[in-house]
Amino acid sequence: MTDKIVESEAPLTLVGGGWADRALLADLRRHAPGIVAADGGAGLVLASGEMPLAVIGDMDSLDDAARARIDPARLHRIAEQESTDFDKALRSVAAPLILGAGFMGARRDHELANFNALVRHPHRRCVLVGMDELVTLAPPDLTIDLHPGTRVSLFPMRALHGWSEGLHWPIDGLDFAPDARVGTSNVATGPVRLRFAAPGMLLILPRDALDPLVRTLLATPGAWPAP
Numbered sequence: 001m002t003d004k005i006v007e008s009e010a011p012l013t014l015v016g017g018g019w020a021d022r023a024l025l026a027d028l029r030r031h032a033p034g035i036v037a038a039d040g041g042a043g044l045v046l047a048s049g050e051m052p053l054a055v056i057g058d059m060d061s062l063d064d065a066a067r068a069r070i071d072p073a074r075l076h077r078i079a080e081q082e083s084t085d086f087d088k089a090l091r092s093v094a095a096p097l098i099l100g101a102g103f104m105g106a107r108r109d110h111e112l113a114n115f116n117a118l119v120r121h122p123h124r125r126c127v128l129v130g131m132d133e134l135v136t137l138a139p140p141d142l143t144i145d146l147h148p149g150t151r152v153s154l155f156p157m158r159a160l161h162g163w164s165e166g167l168h169w170p171i172d173g174l175d176f177a178p179d180a181r182v183g184t185s186n187v188a189t190g191p192v193r194l195r196f197a198a199p200g201m202l203l204i205l206p207r208d209a210l211d212p213l214v215r216t217l218l219a220t221p222g223a224w225p226a227p
Contacts, residue, residue: 004094005076006054008034011097011218014089015041015052016114017061018106019131022048028099028129031214038089041102042066056092057085084110087117090124097125097217104130115202119157122199122224125217127210134210138162138203139223141195144216146188151206154183158200166192176201199224 006012011032015025017040025048029035037045039057043066046052055062056076067075078088086103103114118126118137127136138154146152152167156176164171168187171194175181184204194203205213 003092005056005092006034006036006095007093008095010034010095011099011214012036012093012095014038014086014093014098014100014103014126015045016086016089016100016102017041017043018102018104018110020044020102024101024129025050027210028101031210032095032097032099034095036089036093038085038102040066040085042070044102046070054093056089058088061085084113084117086110086114087120090117090121090126097127097214099214100126100128103128104133104135115157118202119200120227123226125223127213127217129207129210132207134205134207134213136203136213136217137199137224138194138196138201139217139220140199141193141222142203142216142220143191143193144209145191145212146205146209148188148190150188150209152186152188152192153204154186154194155202155204156182156200157202158198160196160198160200162194162196162201164192164194166190 013028013032013035016038035052037052037055040061042055054074059077104111159177162171166189
């Protein structure tokens with residue numbers, strides 16, 4: 001028996017209650033047509049003219065008007081308060097790739113907790129998409145075609161090390177940690193290859209790198225094991 005609320009062979013769009021708009025949802029759904037809401041994110045999904053496959057969360061942000069429009073069978077309440085609605089939704093869906101909107105750009109504490117969830121569920125490939133940036137947990141080995149001059153930032157959520165090709169400042173031999181060296185504001189010199197010995201490195205790219213990042217993640221074999 002599966003413990004997943006939604007399972008899809010195609011990428012999924014996951015919508016939260018933070019910053020997002022209809023244009024962003026339309027952009028994500030080019031890659032991930034199925035749509036799931038995390039709690040109050042259902043309001044934006046409904047406002048865009050869509051019905052979410054499921055609404056997942058503690059339901060403290062879902063207003064009565066939105067709730068009344070959704071079949072109760074699509075509402076999945078997870079009452080515990082030890083995790084965010086993003087964490088609840090991320091662990092409750094299965095897809096080759098998840099594109100998240102509404103999880104960055106609003107409350108900073110929620111945003112940081114959402115980055116934490118990416119690291120806590122390393123086996124789930126997920127890209128959080130904000131107004132200007134993309135954030136994803138780097139897989140074990142990734143090669144992405146980026147234009148020279150593209151900003152490539154790396155932020156470690158644990159102590160680790162890695163290797164690179166195609167970065168202006170190579171990372172080989174460097175020890176990264178959240179309270180020590182970080183790798184923000186690096187620059188691509190062309191296609192970039194990144195390899196890491198353990199999960200925990202956040203890859204931050206400009207928003208206009210969404211298409212190559214999606215193509216790369218879907219085509220890249222190998223994933224971090226489930227914790």
